[in-house]
Each structure stands twice: as structure tokens, then as C-alpha cells.
Amino acid sequence: MAYSFLEKEIKRTFQGLPETLPCGSRVFSGKVRDIIDLGDTLVISTSDRISAFDRVLSTIPCKGEVLNKVALHWFSRTEDILPNHIIESVTPRTVAVRKCEMLPVEVVVRGYLTGSAWRDYKAGKPVSGIALPSGMQMNQRFETPLITPSTKAEQGLHDEPISSEEILRQGLVDPAVWDTVQKAAIALFRRGTDDCARQGLILVDTKYEFGILNGQVYLVDEVHTPDSSRFWFADSYDQQFRAGKDPHKLDKEYLRQWLMDKGFMGDGEAPEIPDEVRIETARRYVGAYEGITGTTFTPEAGGLDEVAAVDEYVKKMR
Template sequence: MNAIQETNFQFPGQTGFYRGKVRDVYSFPDKLVMIASDRISAFDVVLPRPIPFKGQVLNQTAEHFLRATSDIVPNWLLDVPDPNASVGLKCEPYAVEMVVRGYLAGHAWREYRAGRRILCGVALPEGLRENDRLPTPIITPSTKAHEGHDEDISREEILERGIVQERDYVQLEKYALALFARGTEMAAKQGLILVDTKYEFGNLDGKVYLIDEVHTPDSSRYFYADTYAQKQQAGESQKQLSKEFVREWLIANGFQGKTGQTVPVMSDEWVNQISKRYIELFETVTGQSFQPDLSTDPLVRIENNILGILNKM
């Protein structure tokens, strides 16, 4: 299978290029082309081997939820010309990620377990266990780093430092919580629990837009609803759909993205297992059957499809 490690196109009218952890972003005067590669990152480090079909899963999952939430907040998406590519409006990103948590899991749990009861300025109650539902969904923002680690930050610090103006930040909070509520409803219909997720927003002509991906396995964590209560009562690990299992594997093999640590070797079997888990998430969370693109040369396919849509715009 031809996993996509990276792209290096030069399109007519292109004004810039940025390679993120997972996406390759091509800029035009008023539009962006985002190509979801098969790269996978954890602890803000890009792992050495790409995961077949991961980019297609991300791109098509994001499309599914962007279209399903466009009545809540306008979003950047204009067209999806290729399984791995989306074209949309070029917005000025806000320099924060709006992380919404409904349960005490992942990073929040690791902080709580370490004895911290204030997360991003939000007070957490005593006596919680891993994966317990929080009294109400909370927003725990993080800075958006182009390189290195995103960092936790409080609402107060965001406003104090002028990272986002208060009027806009209030709007981001409202949108984030409304999106989380819609995501929770959609997940429940598929027998899932939306545990936590992150949203990114941008501004265009004074208007807030939802940008980037939404409710994908890279940005979200899901539990299976039918076994949640039983496993929680028994103190067992939750069966989940997210890339947390990749983080757990890395931790078990001595890697957390810290200086001096080396990424463990990823076997073919492990890479294929990750691929299957991503496909499982797509089918479970969207209720759709995944149709893998088996192009012999996906880079040629992507380039031709993008050129085709650009010629129409």
C-alpha cells in the first residue's frame, strides 16, 4: 500500500506552503488546500512511519462533521476534490486550540493523577477516577505551536496577554461548547461517547469560522457507550476509539516526546493495526462504509484532482 509520507507540489497561483505535523497546506490569495498525509504524530512528534489510509480517514471524517455542524458555526470548507484533500477559505487562525473535555481522560487525567486540581484555570473536584464523567463539559485551551509542544493556558492568561480579544474569545467558547454538544449527540446515535476534542477557529472579514478538522481520531477521543458504565464500575480501562492507544504504546516503550528519548521501532504488524483502528473509527463514528482509495500512485491522483478543482474556482 502506498502510504503518503509527504507532498511537494507547486500549483499555479500558489503563494505559500506549510507542512504541519499531519497536513501539507498550500496557500493561495483567498483559499487554502489542505492535504491530509498518512503521517501520524503523538506527543507533538511525527512518528517515523506513515499509516496507510490514515489521511483519507481524517479528511473524510472532517468533511462529514464540518457539513453536519455548518448550521452552528460557518466553516472554512468549500470542496473535497480528493479523498486526501480539501479546499477552503483562507482564514486568519486564532493562536489557541479550544479543547473541550466531558470526561477525565488522557492529558487531563495525567495532570489530575499528579495531584493538580486546576487545569487551565478550571477547578476540578476531588475524588475523581480516570475516565469519570465531569459534572459539566469544560474548556481547557492550549496554545497553538507551529513547532514543539502545545501548552496549556487559562482563559485569564489568554485575555491578559491579548492572544485573543475578549469579544472573540467569548464567541469561541460558545461555539466550542455548542459543537461539543452536537458531537455528543451524533456520537450517541452511533453508540459512542465523545470524551474530549479540540476545535480551531479563524477569522475572515471580522467573522469567526471553524477551521481545520472536527471530531476526527486525531482531534477527539471516543468511548463505547454500551460498556462504559460496567468498565468504570469495575475499574477497567475503557475501550476507546482514538489514537490514545498509540500514545499508550509509546509510553509503554519508553517514549513521551521528551528530550533524549527515541521513538520505538514500529513493525509492519503494528502499522497495519493502527491503520485498521483508524478505519474502524471512521466507520463507527460516521456510520458509513470506508472505501479505501487504492490508487497505484496517490500523489499523481491528488495533484490532478486539486488542479481540476482549482481550474474551476
């Protein structure tokens, strides 16, 4: 797919909101998202920034809009499983959400033995405290999906795997809440897997974040996006797996791979990312949007003055 609009959009990628909005509200920034705290409500804007190896390295045209719209798609597809934090859309990249008390763990669900889980397994280590059967192959499907939580690390540090037992022992999450979260995570993963299968995709693994509001568990942050999940193409999986080769994938591995080919693994100075690599990465994000949702991506945010639009909304809500 050509996606000719990307050539134009690359000139105006959305770097993110300024530290302070014109109306005076302060903006807090995560790696990818900019957040305005309005008390009970957060306004969250998804920028075009891309992080790899836990570092922000560049911007990718249309990425913020793709991520926000994919997340909205899944929030609406999973409302019957768990309430989520969405209140309303502010712009194509910005949502107003219910502020929740975040659980201090990220809930990773894995359908296949790949990535860091495979690396741990190969090194003879348990995966988040779970002992797996011996003789499993790289990229092999698990009989039932595995929950492998990790701690939410402070900025600049890498997230660390943690077992369910350790989460409870350290009192990080209330046992009844953890039970609800685990059941929800499995149900969400099953929904994602079923929907993706209809699109010819395999939802390989993903990361969920949960929060608490008025004693209720809410699904927050992002759901089944190319940033939080791995997707493989279903049609070639068996063949690739049997040949011991990596499955064909639909995700941000492209930029990671490009960086690794340049010898960058997260330490030291990152290489300059040329525009053609940024555009190719964008093509993959837009392709992911279309593959996952089964609809054509039409950029709506291009040319929009995001700062002015968010400022207007914040003024109205304050």
C-alpha cells in the same frame, strides 16, 4: 473487521505533497497536513503521516483519507452552529478552504476527567486554571463539559494549557470573539456527543481550532476526528469505570500505547514501527470512520496520483 484492502494500501501510503508542486507552487507542511497558499484560499491535503508525542513517526495506510472524510462529515453536521472553512473537495484527501486568521489558541473541550487533565488533577493542579471539585475519579464524567484551552506552540514545542482569564489578560483573543468561541465550542461538543451516542460512542474530549474571516468566527482545521478527539464505547463504559479500569476506546491510543510499551515517550530515538503495527493502527482508523459516520469506508484515494490532481487544481485556480 478484516479490511483486506489495507494490506495493498500499505505499499502506497500517501507521504504527502513535495515541497514544490510541478506548477511551481510552494507547499508548506504541518505534522500531518500539506498546505498550498493561493491567497484567499488554502488547498489542504491530509497525508498518511502519523504523529505521536508531537513527533511524526510513520505513515498509516488510508489515514489521510479517513481523517479528511471524518472532518467533512462533521463540518456538514455542524453548519447550523457555525460557518466552517470548507469550499470544496479536490481529492478524497484534499480540500480547498477559506484562509482565515487563526486564533492563537486551541480550544479543548472535555466531557470526562481523563488524559492530561486527570494527570494534573491527581497532582493537585488546576486544569487550565479551573479548580475542580475534590474526590473525582479517573475517567469520571463532568456535570457540564469543560473548556480547557491551550496555546498553539511553535513547531517542535508542546502546547501549554492556558486559562480563559489569561487568554483575555494577554489580549490573545478579543473578548467578544472569545465569548462566541466558547459558546460555539460547547454547542459543537453537544452535537458531537449526541451524534456519537446514536452510534454507541462517547465523545470524550476534542480540540477545535477557530479562525476569523471578515469579522466572522469560522470553524477550521479538523472536527471530531480520531486525531483531534478521544472516543470510548458507551456500552462498556459504566462497567469499566466502576471497576477502575480504562474504558474501551476507539482512537489512536493504540500506537501511543505500543510506543510506550517499547519505552518511548517522545524523547530520544523512536523505535521502528513494523508493518503489522501500522496495519493494526490503520484498522482502528478505518473502524473509527465507520463507527463515527455509521457508513462503510471505501478507499477512493488508493492509486490516485495526488500530486498531479492537486497540481491540476492549483493551476486552474491560480
